[in-house]
Amino acid sequence: MxxxxxxxxxxxxxxxxxxxxxxxxxxxxxxxxxxxxxxxxxxxxxxxxxxxxxxxxxxxxxxxxxxxxxxxxxxxxxxxxALNELTDVNISLPVDGQSLVYNSTTQEWVNDTITSESSGIPISEKGTPDGVATLDITGKIPDTQIPNEITRDTELNAALVSKADSSTTNSHISSTSNPHSVTASQVGNTTAQWNANWLQGRIIQSVAPTNGQILSYSTGDNRWNVVTPPAAQNLVAQWNANQLQSRSIATTAPSDGQVLTYSSANTRWEPQTISGGGGGGAGKVVQVLYGSTSTAITINSADSFTSTGLEISFTPTSLSNFLYITGVLNNPLKSSTTPFTATWISGLHLQVTSGPNVLIVPLAIDIGRLHDFRYMSPIHFATRVQVPYTASSVYRIRANIQGTSITFNTGGANNVSTMTIMEITP
Missing domain, CATH: 2.10.10 (Seminal Fluid Protein  PDC-109 (Domain B))
Incomplete structure (x- = not known):
């Protein structure tokens, strides 16, 4: 359909x-x-x-x-x-470049080549303001058709060159004294807007800071570096000057010649006057050495006297001097075998080894024998001996166990065992 x-x-x-x-x-x-x-x-x-x-x-x-x-x-x-289908258009054999021109006699648009004023732009309209212009073969307006009121390219270039010759331009570029007198408020701030990456003539590291970081000057880098400051409330030395190896120091002002001595009774370091060998006058501290360990050491009852892992290599200066040896064994732990009273430290001594020479200095006996618990208290020790050898020697704390076994330094890095040796003149 x-x-x-x-x-x-x-x-x-x-x-x-x-x-x-x-x-x-x-x-x-x-x-x-x-x-x-x-x-x-x-x-x-x-x-x-x-x-x-x-x-x-x-x-x-x-x-x-x-x-x-x-x-x-x-x-x-x-x-x-097509255009030729329009009733008022009459196109006959068109060629490239022709235009439609209106013929008022025939009242038709016809194709024609514009070669003269009669079929193109009136000469009176060329080169005048608001008028028209024809292009040359390069596609540009001929200079002769540009009115005097219009600035030509050549004139504009000459004007620019005269306004900004090389000497003027270079002096302007090299100026660092704010030649235009721009104020801080005009650029939206009140700081040194021209050298924000410098501080007092020193460059600042070009690293984006994170929360809490500070600027710290480095003479090695010759600049301000962005660094993270040490945190407060920790065991780093600079924040706990009233402690030594987590033990408090007495607030008593020391007098001339006194030394720090650990008091197990007061659980703190105290300034003390050290007497000479004959009891006359305070000695002089010649040198102080410190040792520590956090490595767990287990000593069995079947063993003889065995090292607790706490030792110092030390070379005294004179056989007439004295050695003050103090320290603490932390976190001794009995084996799980009960009763715990059946396991204890039967003996604790200082062993000094210098080549083939060996010196034994007893420190304590029967530690923890009557204590019916597995975790033992820290074991503090202190002794005074005359220098036995001036050659390099190893000062070692050893223990003997009865019962089953005891492990020392079970607290790891947070609870280390320590020992200090001070050489004092008579």
Whole structure:
């Protein structure tokens, strides 16, 4: 069945084809989405969409059904497809470069080559303000057609050069004294806006800081570096000057010649006056050495006297001097075998070894024998001996165990065992 459909005045508001209503939408547009049963006009023919589509209607299109084909009595596109189809246009054998010129006699637009004032731009309009100009073969406006009121390129370049010669430009660039007198408020701040990466003539490290970091000057780098300061409230030496190896120091002001001596009774370091060998006068501290260990050492009852891991290599200066040896063994732990009273430290002594020579200095006996618990208190020791050897010697703390076994230094790095040796003159 064929029907006639006129895009501007359809025969009915909603035509039908074989009982199917067609919704007429006029000329097909590429930017629209068309639904099923919507009709359009395209390239002289009319079509009905068979489904939702953006496809261009044609005789071979899959989404369109042909309603009426142009050229056989069907509706056709009234719009012209060429300029010569217009009633007031008469084009005859056009060539490259021609223009359409209106002929008032024939009242038609005709193609013509503009070669003179009669068919082109009037000379009176060329080179005047608000007028027109023709281009030369390079595509530029000839200088002769530019009015005097308009500045030419050559004149503009000369003016720029005269305003900014090389000496003026270089002196301006090299100036660091704010030649334009720009103020801090004009650039939105009140700081040294010209050298924000410097501080008192020293450059600042170009590293983005993180929260809490500070600027610290480095003479090695000759600049201010961004660094993280040491945290307060820790065991670093500079923050706990009133302690020594986690033991408090008495607040008593020391007098001349006194030395720090550990008091197990007061659990602190105290200034004390050290007497000479004959009891007359305070001695002089010649040297002080310090040793520590946090390595766990287990000593079994089957072992003889065994090192607790606490020792110092020391070279005294004179056999007439005295050695004051103090320290603490931390975190001794009995084996899990019960009763705990059956395990104790039967003996603790200082062993001094210098080559083949060995000196034993008893320190304590029967430590923890009557204590029915596994975790023992720290074991403090202190002794005074005359220098036995002036050669390099090893001063070692050893223990003997009864019962099962005891492990020393079980607290790890947080609870180390320590020993101090001070050499004092008589």
């Amino acid at each position: 064929a029907i006639e459909i006129n895009p501007s005045t359809p025969t009915s508001p909603i035509p039908t084809v074989n009982g199917i209503s067609v919704i007429w939408l006029g000329e097909w547009q590429s930017t629209k989405i068309y639904r099923r049963n919507q009709g359009v006009f395209h390239d002289g023919s009319s079509y009905r969409a068979s489904r939702t589509t953006t496809e261009e209607p044609s005789l071979t299109a899959l989404d369109w059904d042909l309603l009426a084909q142009g050229g056989d009595g069907a509706a056709s596109d009234p719009s012209p497809s």
